[in-house]
Every structure is written in structure tokens, then in C-alpha cells.
Amino acid sequence: MATFNLNxxxxxQSVDIDPAxxxxxxxxxxxxxxxxxxxxxxxxxxxxxxxxxxNAVRSCSIPVSAAExxxxxxxxxxxxxxxxxxxxxxxxxxxxxxxxCQAGQIMSAVALLENNPNPTDEDIDNAMNGNICRCGTYVxxxxxxKTAANS
Amino acid sequence: MNPTxxxxxxxxxxxxxxxAGGGLFLSVGWLAGCKPDSKEDLLGMPEExxxxxxxxxxxxxxxxxxMSPNPEGGQNVKTGMPMIVAEELDADWPxxxxxxxxxxxxxxxRQFIGGSQAIRMGWNxxxxxxxxxxxxxxxxxxxxxNVPASEITxxxxxxxxQGSGKKAHYGEMASLAATLPLPENVQLKxxxxxxxxxxxxxxxxxxxxVTGKPLFGIDYKKEGMLIAMIIHPxxxxxxxxxxxxxxxxxxxxxxxxFPIKSHEDGxxxxxxxxxxFTDLVAIVGNSTWEVLNAKKAVSVEWENFGTxxxxxxxxxxxxxxxxxxxxESEPEQLAxxxxxxxxxxxxxxxxxxxxxxRNASKVIERTYNGPFLAHNCMEPMNFFAHINGxxxxxxxxxxxxxLTEQALSTRLGIPIxxxxxxxxxxxxxxxxxxxxxxxxxxAVISQKVNAPIKLMYSREDDMTGGIxxxxxxxxxxxxxxxxxxxxxxHVNAGGLVEPPIYPDRFPAGxxxxxxxxxxxxxxNITVGSFRAPRSNFIAAAEQSFLDxxxxxxxxxxxxxxxxxxKRAKENPVGENNDYDPERYAGVLELVKAKSKWGQNQxxxxxxxxxxxxxxxxxxxxxxxxxxNGQVKVEKVTQAxxxxxxxxxxxxxxxxxxxxxxxxxxxxxxxxxxNQGVPDKNNFDRYRMIxxxxxxxxxxxxxxxxxxxxxxLGEPGYPSVFAALANALYQANGKRLYQQPFAPQLT
Numbered sequence: 001m002a003t004f005n006l007n008x009x010x011x012x013q014s015v016d017i018d019p020a021x022x023x024x025x026x027x028x029x030x031x032x033x034x035x036x037x038x039x040x041x042x043x044x045x046x047x048x049x050x051x052x053x054x055n056a057v058r059s060c061s062i063p064v065s066a067a068e069x070x071x072x073x074x075x076x077x078x079x080x081x082x083x084x085x086x087x088x089x090x091x092x093x094x095x096x097x098x099x100x101c102q103a104g105q106i107m108s109a110v111a112l113l114e115n116n117p118n119p120t121d122e123d124i125d126n127a128m129n130g131n132i133c134r135c136g137t138y139v140x141x142x143x144x145x146k147t148a149a150n151s
Numbered sequence: 152m153n154p155t156x157x158x159x160x161x162x163x164x165x166x167x168x169x170x171a172g173g174g175l176f177l178s179v180g181w182l183a184g185c186k187p188d189s190k191e192d193l194l195g196m197p198e199e200x201x202x203x204x205x206x207x208x209x210x211x212x213x214x215x216x217x218m219s220p221n222p223e224g225g226q227n228v229k230t231g232m233p234m235i236v237a238e239e240l241d242a243d244w245p246x247x248x249x250x251x252x253x254x255x256x257x258x259x260x261r262q263f264i265g266g267s268q269a270i271r272m273g274w275n276x277x278x279x280x281x282x283x284x285x286x287x288x289x290x291x292x293x294x295x296x297n298v299p300a301s302e303i304t305x306x307x308x309x310x311x312x313q314g315s316g317k318k319a320h321y322g323e324m325a326s327l328a329a330t331l332p333l334p335e336n337v338q339l340k341x342x343x344x345x346x347x348x349x350x351x352x353x354x355x356x357x358x359x360x361v362t363g364k365p366l367f368g369i370d371y372k373k374e375g376m377l378i379a380m381i382i383h384p385x386x387x388x389x390x391x392x393x394x395x396x397x398x399x400x401x402x403x404x405x406x407x408x409f410p411i412k413s414h415e416d417g418x419x420x421x422x423x424x425x426x427x428f429t430d431l432v433a434i435v436g437n438s439t440w441e442v443l444n445a446k447k448a449v450s451v452e453w454e455n456f457g458t459x460x461x462x463x464x465x466x467x468x469x470x471x472x473x474x475x476x477x478x479e480s481e482p483e484q485l486a487x488x489x490x491x492x493x494x495x496x497x498x499x500x501x502x503x504x505x506x507x508x509r510n511a512s513k514v515i516e517r518t519y520n521g522p523f524l525a526h527n528c529m530e531p532m533n534f535f536a537h538i539n540g541x542x543x544x545x546x547x548x549x550x551x552x553x554l555t556e557q558a559l560s561t562r563l564g565i566p567i568x569x570x571x572x573x574x575x576x577x578x579x580x581x582x583x584x585x586x587x588x589x590x591x592x593x594a595v596i597s598q599k600v601n602a603p604i605k606l607m608y609s610r611e612d613d614m615t616g617g618i619x620x621x622x623x624x625x626x627x628x629x630x631x632x633x634x635x636x637x638x639x640x641h642v643n644a645g646g647l648v649e650p651p652i653y654p655d656r657f658p659a660g661x662x663x664x665x666x667x668x669x670x671x672x673x674x675n676i677t678v679g680s681f682r683a684p685r686s687n688f689i690a691a692a693e694q695s696f697l698d699x700x701x702x703x704x705x706x707x708x709x710x711x712x713x714x715x716x717k718r719a720k721e722n723p724v725g726e727n728n729d730y731d732p733e734r735y736a737g738v739l740e741l742v743k744a745k746s747k748w749g750q751n752q753x754x755x756x757x758x759x760x761x762x763x764x765x766x767x768x769x770x771x772x773x774x775x776x777x778x779n780g781q782v783k784v785e786k787v788t789q790a791x792x793x794x795x796x797x798x799x800x801x802x803x804x805x806x807x808x809x810x811x812x813x814x815x816x817x818x819x820x821x822x823x824x825n826q827g828v829p830d831k832n833n834f835d836r837y838r839m840i841x842x843x844x845x846x847x848x849x850x851x852x853x854x855x856x857x858x859x860x861x862x863l864g865e866p867g868y869p870s871v872f873a874a875l876a877n878a879l880y881q882a883n884g885k886r887l888y889q890q891p892f893a894p895q896l897t
Contacts, residue, residue: 001403018403018440025440029378034370035363037578038439039529040610044834047529075363087361094353094800097808098225099360100367100529100578125843132834134529134579135225136811138845140804 004068008033009077019065024048026064027074035075035103039132046131049104050074056111058130075103078110086110089148097135105131109145118149201325203287205258206236206280209328213308213320215242218252220259221269222550223356224577224584225808226864227801228269230355232277234797235270238347239281239340242321243307249355254552254572262574263551265585265680267765267862270797274859278339286334291327292319307346342795342857351800356576366576368547369607371535376603377406379596380442382432383616384453386827387676388478391430392454399434399448404441407600408434408449413591414562419462419469423554426588427617427677433596435604443609456675474675478827484647485520487672488624495643495668499654501725502664504630507639511630515703519627519692521651521890523822524620524681525829525837530578531613536593537603538563543570544603545594548577548584555587562591563598582680586618611832619822620681621646623688627696630664635704637662637715644689645670648678651685657735657763658697660728661715676824682812683865686764687872691817691890694760694873699886708759708877709743712736730763734792737854738770741790745852746772755785758877760870767793767866768854771810773846773874777882782896784814784846787874791851791867794858806867807849813871815840818893838893 003016008031015030022041027033027050036059039047043058050059051073078084082091086109096102105128112119112127119127124145133141197210208216217236223229233249236242254262261272285305292310293300296317304311311318342348359366384390396408411433413426432451436442457476463469508514534547543565549555552572560567577584593606608616623646630639640662644652650669659665681687701711713736718724720732739761742748748759754776761770771789775782787810796802819838823830831837876887879896887895 021440025438029438029440032372033363034365034372037367037529038369038531038607040834042610042833042835045529045839075361078362082358082362090361091353091357094351094357094804096225096354096357096360097227097804098529098577098579099356102360103363106361121847128842130841132529132839132841134527134581134812134839136808136815136840136845137804138811138840138842139807139849141842 002065004064006064006067006072007070008072009074015064017064019063021064022060023050023062023064023067023072024059027059033074033076037100037103039101039104045101046104046108047101049107049131051107051111054111054114056108075107078106084110085148085151086113086144089144089151092147093140093144095137095140095144097137101131101133105133105141109141109148112145113149119145197322201329203284203325203329204280205255206277207240207284209321209325211322211325213322214246214248215240215308215321216248216250218250220252220262220273222262222264222548222552222574222577223251224264224548224550224580226264226269226805227354227798228264230352230801231270231797232273233355234347234352235274235277236281238345239278240285241305241307244347244352246308251574253574254556256553262553264580264864265550265582267767267864267866269862271766271859271861279337282337282339283334284328286337287328287331288321288324290331290334291324295324295327348797349795349799352798354801367530367578368535368575369530369533369578371546371575371605373535373537373603376535376605377435377437377600378439378442379433379435379593379604379606380446380609381592381606381612382434382446382449382451383428383612385615386453386478387427387617387824388455388476388827389453390428390456391432392452394432394449394451396449398450399445402441402445402448404437405445406435406437408432408445409599411592411595411599413588413595417462418561419464421464421554421558422466423551423585423587424558425586425618425677425679431592433592433599435596435600439607473673475673476675479674479676480825481823484622484672484674484824488622488645488647491670491672492624492626492643492645495645495670497666497668498652499659499665499667499725501659504639504641504664504666507664508628508630508641510632511639512633513631515629515631515700517627517696517699517888519625519695519888521623521688521691522820523622523676523824524816524820525614525822525831526579526581526583526681527614527837527839528577528579528581528583531610532584532589532608532616533606534587534590534593535603535605536590536597538594538598541565541569543594545571545590546573546575547590548575548580549587549590550577550580550582550584551587555590559591559594563594581682582684583618586679610834614837615829615832617677618679619676620687621649621651621678623651625651625689625692627692629696629700631704637700637704639664641666642693643668643670644692645672647672647674647676649685651689653685653689655727655729657719657730658715660719660723660725660732663724665724683764683868686762686865686869690760690762690764690869691872691876694762694870695876695887698758698873698877698880709739709748712739712761734768734854735761735763738768738790738792741852741854742770742772742788745790745850746788748772756878756881758874758879758881760873760877762870763866764869765865766861767791767863769867769870771871771874773871773878775878775882780897782818782879786848786850787846787871788850789852789867790854791863792854792856793863793866794856794860796853797860799853802853802863803851805863806851809867810849810871811840811845813868814846814875815844817872817875817890818844819891821891
């Protein structure tokens, strides 16, 4: 066990935990931030995507020991008033079906647009290929990303 | 349905709401119609809620809560079902809150999702709930204002009496309305008066989803809750022999490790009681990571089981089913299927097919195969359970709570009235969450440790835990005369562990000499419903075969189908043909027009397919090109007929998803067995469709219809497989008889 000070959604939070614990389980089990989802545990599905120092990463495969000193954003930290352009675009296009993968999809999309404000279709495919949507909402996800890019 | 008044202050409403809404941290839903940027959604909460009936509570300020009775797994019933209530209630949709009802068989009927039946079966119940409440409010106003009820009108949550100029919002009449006798024979609206049904309304949970609120079973938390996981056998055909937890039990955060039995030996199983592994090792601890680590440290010894008998009650049909022992591998499974196929049972025969085939100038025969498929819901199986003495409180994602409740009661020896089941949002269902063995497992674990627990399956537990889409095979034969008329049609189809055939569906009724045979191979590999069960395979086979016949006889594939449907309509062969040829032709004609069928584009290959299942009709035209050996689906144009549309944009979303899901499954979906062990256990090997492989565009059209609404969760799905296969054939000249397609394209 060790103590880690984590910068999550602009707040510093302290956890005393096994250093090997993936950030995903720190968020879900210890910090009550359950918007980040478990899907595969091996960085293959993207349900657990968070933004770490500006990049979309899979929180299921990064130990908490690697998180100290980084700046983490989760779905809960995107906006106070549900007004992040990506959240708004997701609602405008009524993207979700079951909704389980959508937090991860949104975080990947946010990171994409932060690094590339006007992505081409190919850029979107490349950035989003790590996120599985079992319900098949990809066509709407792409439309929503374009709407968010234009806003 | 007796109206009662419940005087609830805001605090107690929040409490009730928290229970009814899933006991999550979130106690109040966002307003159904609230705009994404509205500032204070919770301003204007009423001081008092008045319960009008099981579906409706009205706040003293006019705010309305509508309970959504069925579980929500992405089909958007949580928006659509309350829309139907709100329509007849004449509510103002932006002032409606939607709440997920718990399992409550006193107030609701058929609280399950499956078979695309939620809207179809709920249609009358939901309309009557709204109309009855509206009439009670009108009667209350009539009494208060001392005017005839017949002179009173309602609109968007307001009550008006034109003669006296009096008006009131629903909240002002709700207390009195709740005490009045129930009106008889309430008037339902005519369709042309609808202002909510048939208009697109946003998903009522959208805001909660995009902000990461705890909506799902896996998000469920309760004070003192422990985390539990299970270890199940690595192979079908194996069972627990013994285990050694000495290296695991003292690991940090671990409470208890013990064996459990999800069903007692000799338990008589009903339809949704399927379990692959009854004997499991349970690990209970403080946190998920700690339990995951301890799980790896338990060493377990497994043993093969022998053939045994399982007692079943299949909807009243009592039987002993033989479950064979042995560790199965794909080659032997296929050999067994071919052997049993030759001893099939006839389930429909029209005319004299044997003679038609003897007299044929030409016979086309093709065999199609489909593999086992894992459902792969993105939210792995999980459930919360707290058995406290004789009281049971469970919460989580499941499709058929009503049917699971009885099994749970039997297993725990606790009467049903002591069991409370909350329904959380489902992170996907597709049939998998109909088989709620994990709920029973969670309850048994909670009972043993005497604490609230949440059982979580790892992805590997989920994917290798059984209950798959069965492995299927179908052999089709067509007899053609010298003028290329289709004079005979024969299908022999079966599966491991069930046959895929619906003998009375198209092309039954369209061919003079028609013959259907089916067969079943037993296995210890468990199977279950998978989005459009059976149809998802047989449509692929049948619609690929029809494409091949059309080509052989030199007909356009749409015209060929339309000719068959014309025959089925004008002069049907046989009886009990369970589709409407006119509606079936309707979706083909609509897709033909919308896709501009017949106008070819350079480099684009097109395929068409259609199917009827679960009371709705679907047809797709799929356009693709092959670019550097990669299949690029440019566009899918589809037409559907599900009767009256409730929420058009949501319906579109569901059908777009069906297209993407079907393309992915057809291209990549496959699970094989080697010595009883599934060959894939996670998404590194089980390939799912991803963004870059989805169609660039999907255009969805609905046949305009006044017919009572039917479902859409499944009907759009099965026909897509063959539209893809037929388009791929146009692209590369190779017919596809085996799913998945992708390995055959390189």
C-alpha cells in the first residue's frame, strides 16, 4: 500500500492503495467516479477511456503509480453544466443506445478534438477505432464529432 | 388499478424515487424534455406528489412523473413507453419526469424485454393508463367547477372549460382526481390527434449518460457492500472437483472464498434458467482489484462430467433432457450435425416436393453454416444482492425480472413477496440478460456472507461463460423446371442445440411444392436467445439462397422476391403462413425506390435482402466497394414497416445500430470450441466491428402506417447479413456460405 495524490478533474485527491491498482478501479471503487466503465481490462474496448495530460488513455491498463503528477480528466469533469461541445453534440444527435460505452467514446472524441480541431473522416476513424460500441452507434458518433468540431 | 393518494413531501419523494430509480446516487431524473443548456432542472420540484395510478404521479405544481415499466437496454423504451402514456394523458412532455419502475407485478404487466414486444404488448396498457388518468382529472375539474365533464377539454397538462373560462393545471386537480371512482370505457385518442406519438423525442437518459451518472448495474453501490467474483470451469463438459485457496485467502482485502451452487441438484429448470456451470468458486472482498488478484491465486481442480439428465418445465411441457458429457471440438460437432441432418423431422410439407425435385430440369443445392456467437454486452454480467434474513433486495441489469423472481425464490427458499428487484439500465442485452443465473449466484453469495454484495463477471468470465447463439446449419434446395420456374423448395436446417427454422414464414405460401425439415444436436454447450434468435441465421441463409436462384433464372433479385410475394398474396399455398405478403412487398418496394435500385454506380457493388420477424418487416440495399482488399460499406439504404412509429428518430437509431451490429457479426463474429474450451475470451481475439468498418452512411425509411405499432429491436437485424453477402458476391464473384465472412475474403 502507498499513498498517491492524484489530480482528477481539477481537484487533488488522495488514495492509500496497492500501487499496481489500475486507475479505472481507483476511480470506480475508491473515488465514486463510476462514469468511467470497465469493459475488457486489457485496453481493447475503450470503455475506460480517460484523458491524461491531454491524451486519451485506457485507465484499465495504467497503474495508479503512473498517475501521480499527471492531470486526469474523466467524463464527470468535462463540464459543470453539461455544456461541453462534445456532450451537447452527443445529445443533439441522440447518439446513445444502451449508453455503456459512450463515456469512453466521448473522452476519445474530446481528446481528438483538442489535438485536431478539424478532423477528417479518416482522422476520426483512427482516433475512435479503440472504442467498441456494441449497439453500433458509430454513424451517429461520427456525425456528433463533426458537429462538435464545427461549434 | 385503484387510484390512491400518497402524500409525500419532497424528502420522502426523493427517498421513494431513489428506491424506484435504482437506489443509485442520483435521486431525481432530468426532465424528459429539458434542453441541454437549461440551468436548474430541479427548480420547481413539487411539494407533494399525488399517485394517480401505477404509471402516473402528478405534482401539486403540475409536474408529472411517468413510470417506465420495462427494463431499458438501449432500445429506448424508457422514452417511448412513457411517450405513449403522456400522449393519452395530454401531458406537456417537457414537464414530464421519467422513472424506471422496479419489478412490480401488482401495477405492471409483462415487465420484460425480449422478442421486440415491449411496445407492441404495452400499446393498449400504456394508452389506457394515460387516458384513465386524464379522465379522472377531467372528472375532478367537472366536480370542482360544477360543469359537465363533456364540456371540459385538456391540452398539454392544462384543463379548460370554455363556457366559464375556467382553467387549471393538472396539479390543481390531482388530489381530488386520485379519490374519484375509476371511469369506465375511457376514450382513446384518434391517431390524427397525436402530438407526442410520432414526433421525435430525445432519450430521457441522454444527459445522465453523457455526464457519466451511475445508471448501470455495475455502478450500483450500497453502504457496506462487498465485491464478489466467481471462477467457473475453463471448459464446457467440466465441473468443479476441488480448490485450494491457501494462497488467496490471506491476500489484502479478501473476506471469504467458498464454493457455491447456483441451483440445487434436481432443480426443475424453466425456460430462462439456463446455466452453464452450476458449481462455482466465489471470492468476496473489499474491492474489485483485490478480488481480481485473489481470483488468480486460487488453484482449482476440475473434472469431466458424464452424461446426465436435466429436469425441465418448458412452458408447462415437462421433460427430462439428456445433457451429454464430453469435451467437444468443432470438427466432431460438424460431423454430428451432418449425421443428424440426414435423420431430420418434417415440420411442413405443401404439394409434392419429392416429385417436383424428381421432375426438375435443374436443382440448386447449397449448405450454409453459422458459428456460435458470444453476446459480448459491453457491460459484463453483474448484479447486486442483499439477503437480509428473510428479505431479499436485488438490483441490476436483467431482461426478464418476472421470470427470474420465481427461480430466485425457489433457490433461496424465500417467498416472492419478500423479494424486491430493482432494474438498472442495461449496458446491452441482446438476449444474454434473459438468463439471469448471475442474479441467483449473487443472492447465494450474499446469503452466505450475510452482507450486501455486487457480483461482477470479468470480461473473460462473461465471454467464456456459455449461453451462446447456437451453431447452425441449413441446406437449401430449389427445383427449377425447363422454363426456369421455381417448382420446388426444400430446406433442411438444424443446430446445436436448437433448429433455426420458422416453417411458416416466407417463402412458405409462395411455392407450390414446399418442404421444411429440422433437427437438433444435443450438447453440453449452453445456448440462448441472441438478437432475433434463429432468424439471425436463417435469414442470412435463405436470403443468400434466393439471390442465387434469382441469378440462375436471370431475374432481378427484388423482382423475383416480389413475384413470389404476389403469388403468396393472390393464391397462397398451404395454411398458417405467418407473414403479410403485402407488407413484406411494401418494404422491398420502398427500399427499391429509395436506393435507386437499377442505377449502377462505378465501383459500387450492391446486394439486397429482406426479412420478416417479430411482427415487423425489413429490407436493405447495401452498397460496398473493395479498396486495397478492404471492404468499405459506402451506404446501406433500408426500409422498415413496424406499423405506427412512436419515436421516429429513436427508431432510426435502433435500426442503424442493427445494420452495424449485423455487418460486424457477419464479418467477424465467431466462437469455436476445442476440447470444450472457447477459442476466444476477450476483445483481443473476438473481433468486434469498429468505427472504420461501419458504413459511411445509413439511410433509414419507414413505411407510413396506421397499424398498431410493433417492435424494432430485432426485425432490422437478420436481413442485413445476406445484403452484405449478396453485395460481396457482386464485388468478387464468390458466394459466401459460411459465417463469418472476413476470413474468406483475403
